[in-house]
Amino acid sequence: MSDIELNDKKIQILEVAEKLFSEKGFEGTSIRDISKEAKINIAMVSYYFGSKERLLEALIFYKTVDLKLQLENLLNENLEPLEKVNKLIEIYVNRICLNKGIYRVLHFELYNKKREKSLKAFTELKKGNLKSVESIIKQGQDQGVFRKDITIPLITPTIIGTFFHFHMNRSFFEELLDLKTEEMFNNYIKNDLTKHIQQTIKALLVYEN
Amino acid sequence: MSDIELNDKKIQILEVAEKLFSEKGFEGTSIRDISKEAKINIAMVSYYFGSKERLLEALIFYKTVDLKLQLENLLNENLEPLEKVNKLIEIYVNRICLNKGIYRVLHFELYNKKREKSLKAFTELKKGNLKSVESIIKQGQDQGVFRKDITIPLITPTIIGTFFHFHMNRSFFEELLDLKTEEMFNNYIKNDLTKHIQQTIKALLVYEN
DNA sequence: GTTTAAATTAAACAAGTGTTTAATTTTGCA
């Protein structure tokens, strides 16, 4: 069976792996954990993916392959620069929200470790994202809507970092903001948190001293 | 030996543990790894801390105990609101920079895991931090310098999240911004990144529509 | 229905895990 081709069983394993990796980390999750949750034999992971390490690689590829496309589509839409930025933020928040687990895995299993193949794919993804952001912001600068003394590569850290930090401290904010149900938490992200990020980036981009 | 009392050997173990936990994660680091790096016998960790889990608890306490104090001191300083916010950002960046490893451990080993004792200590720390931030910003609002339609609890995620995301993608930004040495990287954080965060928060706080 | 490849299984493998034990060495104090 090909490395890329994904049948139902492979996908099922990947979904379970994402869930467990994000909950307990890569090292903290055993193949037996995955097998149990996915209701398959322990040998099937090696059979399908070769090793636990290659399972992680497959997972990263599987979960990041279409983000690039989504951003490139945004570029070609006919929108005002600020609207584009707001939509960009929505895409980021939405995506990380949907793929809850994988971003935690990406950032924490690829940091300071020798997973060259996975790391390279992740780096390429980030480069592509940055190009899209640059393009959008330069459009706004050319139109005289955005100020020019901003460091564009630091915009993404502010967008994703704010969301990520909020998400990583989920239980703290659940208690603080009295978000009792999963639905309330997700609604807060979709409305208030997204708005806060949009407000922040807008202030940063159009502020005049 | 008391739980709290820290002799040289205990501290040596904690320092090594922080380094390895931050590099390889809690589960990814074995007691034998720690022993080897700290040049002690494997039994010494259990002897001093009781267990690997309790070692983590001790580490978190050891590394967070004085941040609270630092923030409370800032409150009483005689500074303009905006200056206080800028200094707050400097304190955060500086602290996380100095304690490189522990924040990664805090956010990723306490997320979705049942480490109640450690989690509680961390939550208390965050509550205290939030109180300091609230107090500073309300001061600025009372003086009419800061706008009032902002969500204060989301300020910290933006500050720490931006820095954290930058740090978690270190190798990406090293390549992108051509930061060849450790010194250049640290200087970029101290100057450009800190300035970006300060610029962002300032824009958010004083922007008038 | 037979055949061939793919899928699935239980069992075993060696290596690594956190922790405990019991013996030995070092230390500090009378």
Added chain:
DNA sequence: TGCAAAATTAAACACTTGTTTAATTTAAAC
């Protein structure tokens, strides 16, 4: 110097880890 407490050690403990093996079942093609 002598002695009790603390520190340190090597060895063993039971358990979990990722991976492989070889046998069996299922599926598809002819």
